[in-house]
Amino acid sequence: MSRKQKFPGTSSASKVVADYINQLAKARCAKQTDLGRVLGRSQSYVQTRCSGLQSWSLDDIDALAKYFGFPNAFALLDKARGIQ
Secondary structure: OOHHHHOOOOOHHHHHHHHHHHHHHHHHOOOHHHHHHHHOOOHHHHHHHHOOOOOOOHHHHHHHHHHOOOOOHHHHHHHHOOOO
């Protein structure tokens, strides 16, 4: 069994958030280990979320929002879904 088969599928909304966080990380030249440090998590934890295999928690999104310069998770989520 491959590793991907161990995870249930995520929603299209989760994938949009994962894609947007990936874009933000790339723009900032942040590595998964950097994001892991922000969250107090491992690189493998971040990798499964960046790849869309598992969903980010709201607490994770809130911490990453602040790291990327947003006031909170709501602002990051609004931007990810195209709301300015």
